[in-house]
Amino acid sequence: MREAITVRDLSYKYPDGTKALEDVNMEVHEGERIAIVGPNGAGKTTLMLHLNGTFRCMEGEVELFGKTVSKLKRAEIVKEIGMVFQDPDDQLFMPTLFDDIAFGPINQGLKGDEVRERVDKAIMSLGLSGYEDRAPHRLSFGEKKKASLAAVMAMEPRILVLDEPTANLDPYSRTELIGILNELNDREGITMVIATHDVNAIPELADRIYALNRRIIETGTPREIFFDGELLKQNKLDVPDVFKLFDVMRCFGFNCDKLPLSLDEAVSGLTRVIETAGGHIHLHIHEHTHDEVKKWREKYEHH
Amino acid sequence: MVEYPEIDRYSSLDSVMHRFDPRAKLIAFLILIFSIVLLQDLKLALIGLLGAILFLIASKLPLRFVLQHIKWVCFFIVPFILIMPFSVHGTGIFHFHGLTLTYEGLEYGILVAVRALAAVIIVLPMIATTRFDITIKALGELKMPNMLVQMFMFTYRYIFVFVIEFQRTWRAMVARGFQMKTNLYALRTIGKALGTFFIRSYERGDRVYQALRARGYTVKPKTLVEFKMRASDYVWTVVIIGFAVSLHVVPFVEVT
Numbered sequence: 001m002r003e004a005i006t007v008r009d010l011s012y013k014y015p016d017g018t019k020a021l022e023d024v025n026m027e028v029h030e031g032e033r034i035a036i037v038g039p040n041g042a043g044k045t046t047l048m049l050h051l052n053g054t055f056r057c058m059e060g061e062v063e064l065f066g067k068t069v070s071k072l073k074r075a076e077i078v079k080e081i082g083m084v085f086q087d088p089d090d091q092l093f094m095p096t097l098f099d100d101i102a103f104g105p106i107n108q109g110l111k112g113d114e115v116r117e118r119v120d121k122a123i124m125s126l127g128l129s130g131y132e133d134r135a136p137h138r139l140s141f142g143e144k145k146k147a148s149l150a151a152v153m154a155m156e157p158r159i160l161v162l163d164e165p166t167a168n169l170d171p172y173s174r175t176e177l178i179g180i181l182n183e184l185n186d187r188e189g190i191t192m193v194i195a196t197h198d199v200n201a202i203p204e205l206a207d208r209i210y211a212l213n214r215r216i217i218e219t220g221t222p223r224e225i226f227f228d229g230e231l232l233k234q235n236k237l238d239v240p241d242v243f244k245l246f247d248v249m250r251c252f253g254f255n256c257d258k259l260p261l262s263l264d265e266a267v268s269g270l271t272r273v274i275e276t277a278g279g280h281i282h283l284h285i286h287e288h289t290h291d292e293v294k295k296w297r298e299k300y301e302h303h
Numbered sequence: 304m305v306e307y308p309e310i311d312r313y314s315s316l317d318s319v320m321h322r323f324d325p326r327a328k329l330i331a332f333l334i335l336i337f338s339i340v341l342l343q344d345l346k347l348a349l350i351g352l353l354g355a356i357l358f359l360i361a362s363k364l365p366l367r368f369v370l371q372h373i374k375w376v377c378f379f380i381v382p383f384i385l386i387m388p389f390s391v392h393g394t395g396i397f398h399f400h401g402l403t404l405t406y407e408g409l410e411y412g413i414l415v416a417v418r419a420l421a422a423v424i425i426v427l428p429m430i431a432t433t434r435f436d437i438t439i440k441a442l443g444e445l446k447m448p449n450m451l452v453q454m455f456m457f458t459y460r461y462i463f464v465f466v467i468e469f470q471r472t473w474r475a476m477v478a479r480g481f482q483m484k485t486n487l488y489a490l491r492t493i494g495k496a497l498g499t500f501f502i503r504s505y506e507r508g509d510r511v512y513q514a515l516r517a518r519g520y521t522v523k524p525k526t527l528v529e530f531k532m533r534a535s536d537y538v539w540t541v542v543i544i545g546f547a548v549s550l551h552v553v554p555f556v557e558v559t
Binding site: 078085087098102107108135136151155 | 434435436439456457459460461463464467507510511513514515516517518519520521525526527
């Protein structure tokens with residue numbers, strides 16, 4: 001598969017000398033969904049701002065579909081890659097939602113009718129019909145997040161970079177946003193790079209994870225990363241709640257060979273175990289159970 | 304619920320002023336404002352004030368909203384009426400502890416107050432009857448320098464964000480026992496809070512610029528806007544500008 005993003009030996013220092021990134025190497029294939037995880041200050045946002053050329057590469061280089069970002073014009077970069085910022089108030093800078101969504105397409109040089117078409121499409125796909133004339137301060141946080149995504153989608157980029165897309169969202173808005181992102185990936189094949197602390201969302205949102213802590217610590221599927229206890233501990237990373245729950249159930253004798261990462265996996269796994277065990281599951285407490293629960297606690301209590 | 308300082312709160316009402324083309328409205332009323340503030344005759348200024356009130360009535364803006372906005376301006380107008388009668392030389396009407404209240408001073412004080420009040424009243428049908436973002440776009444259409452239009456646009460967008468942020472900071476201070484008093488400690492604390500607020504605003508400015516660049520900002524942002532002048536817009540423009548001109552021409556014709 002074609003490479004959408006290639007990062008080679010990227011290093012970056014802040015003006016005060018603090019190292020933000022060190023020899024970062026990364027490859028993202030077209031249509032792939034990538035999650036970047038790491039503790040606060042790991043350099044996730046800095047890396048993302050390099051992907052869209054906001055930060056110029058001091059050392060190393062970033063390529064989008066084989067073209068070096070530093071050699072591309074801004075108009076060429078924004079055609080390829082769209083970025084949704086963490087705080088929607090940073091991104092919704094125009095007085096009305098319509099103006100904001102139209103901002104990108106107008107900058108791309110599109111004509112009036114084409115801009116309106118793009119705006120209508122983005123508004124429809126994000127379920128924001130009727131909000132066109134609404135001022136951003138009149139939107140809820142969830143609506144602002146969707147509006148930020150609509151504003152980027154109207155530019156029809158091939159790569160979407162999202163900084164903490166599910167942060168501060170209520171459960172309904174969070175689920176809705178995850179659904180929208182997955183639909184965009186399925187329907188339009190958009191490549192996604194998502195920086196997130198929301199480990200419960202990762203199995204639903206990402207095919208592959210890059211663990212970042214100034215440098216790339218590890219890469220792998222969510223299952224590979226979440227099973228690496230040592231890596232999680234060293235880099236203050238967490239695992240999905242459902243994964244922890246089934247892991248602790250093992251201490252009580254639950255026979256589960258493949259720990260689930262999502263609720264869907266949990267339901268199918270549980271059904272399989274119950275069916276093979278004659279219609280029920282058996283949990284027990286023995287003397288060693290308490291020791292095992294203690295070990296389980298130690299395994300995840302590194303926060 | 305946050306109370307926003309929205310001048311265009313009643314822009315969705317329906318009145319002749321609401322239907323008036325924003326560009327023509329801006330030009331016509333600005334001419335009228337200049338016309339009134341340049342008047343030297345109290346009678347004419349009162350006619351100007353009467354005209355301003357009629358345009359305000361035509362705008363159907365709620366009285367409470369109007370008074371809410373005018374009251375602040377009155378704080379600046381009242382001192383003129385109080386100080387001018389004692390500071391302009393002329394025919395004395397009243398003497399008090401060495402101060403002389405003069406007829407000319409009183410007339411001049413009232414003239415200044417009437418002109419100011421009329422100008423402020425006209426601002427309401429001019430600005431409050433159109434969504435503020437459309438007013439900004441109209442300014443752009445009227446060839447106002449792009450940099451100024453952008454400044455208006457971003458200020459209008461972010462004033463609401465800052466209001467929320469400042470209220471949040473204030474609540475956090477009150478939640479930790481801060482009491483607003485007129486002492487050095489309170490002033491120092493407010494100074495520090497404002498300092499933090501400015502730094503936060505600066506950081507936000509940085510992030511907003513990054514977001515602008517990420518969407519291809521080229522220093523000349525354009526918006527899609529369609530204004531169309533109708534017959535009624537021409538009629539209102541002629542009426543308002545005609546009124547503004549007549550305030551200066553009619554007395555001149557009468558004298559000659």
